[in-house]
């Protein structure tokens with residue numbers, strides 16, 4: 001259960017202040033300290049009376065992430081290991097980049113410590129699930145990265161450890177908090193939830209009012225190859241996934257991103273490509289082709305860069321929108337599939 005004061009809305013904090021015999025404007029002050037300045041102790045809330053700060057500290061201890069390790073990639077990506085209040089560790093990645101509209105800072109957050117999905121190419125999946133994160137633990141990762149870079153976070157992706165739709169409520173609550181105008185005010189369209197294909201979650205997200213972006217870790221469009229790579233979603237087969245994505249695009253009018261990690265001799269044949277084209281045909285989607293990153297102890301090999309580009313060109317020629325995505329932070333094991341709490 002998520003009981004941190006950090007999850008309270010502005011309205012809730014106003015009520016709390018009234019209950020504590022304070023004027024309600026103190027609620028806004030408290031909110032700003034928590035979500036605009038993101039202070040780590042009540043002592044820093046200098047415009048609140050000292051007695052009130054002491055009462056708050058006693059009733060609502062402020063939990064903080066503790067930085068355990070930070071590595072910086074040669075491409076500027078930073079990977080963090082944070083310890084949560086109970087000592088459980090999670091990884092977060094900060095990715096600075098330049099785009100046509102200026103500089104970007106993307107934070108890849110974990111929504112669970114570990115992951116129960118066991119995808120065969122993913123270091124996180126091999127560790128199993130430790131626990132799901134509370135919403136404020138997801139939000140705090142974004143604040144911590146913003147503080148470390150001393151730059152505004154422009155984008156958030158739930159692509160770190162965990163399957164976000166197995167922690168749906170906390171993930172959505174965190175994204176809403178990050179989207180709030182009085183908080184970090186990150187645009188909903190700049191926040192992406194990435195799922196391995198949990199149909200119930202896709203359907204729920206399609207009914208939410210916010211325009212969060214949906215990404216699917218597809219990685220194979222033939223059932224056999226997908227079952228081998230992602231055995232725990234075998235019970236949610238590709239035709240049902242496709243139907244769910246069609247419902248999603250019909251309801252929301254929004255395009256879905258399909259992530260496809262190209263792995264040599266696993267999902268890179270012409271038949272695999274034809275299956276991907278067939279899966280995408282007639283659907284509002286965009287394919288991101290990704291190189292496989294090295295994971296210690298795994299035999300999976302990346303395809304040559306030339307093959308990635310050939311796939312991309314052919315998909316576009318066959319009217320499937322596609323781009324090749326470069327991986328960030330692979331030299332510090334901070335790229336897709338590599339997160340593992342390894343120090």
Ligand code: SF4
Pocket residue numbers: 115116117118119122123124125126160161162163196217337
């Ligand atoms: S790829 Fe995603 S869903 Fe699969 S095991 Fe890794 S973290 Fe979990």
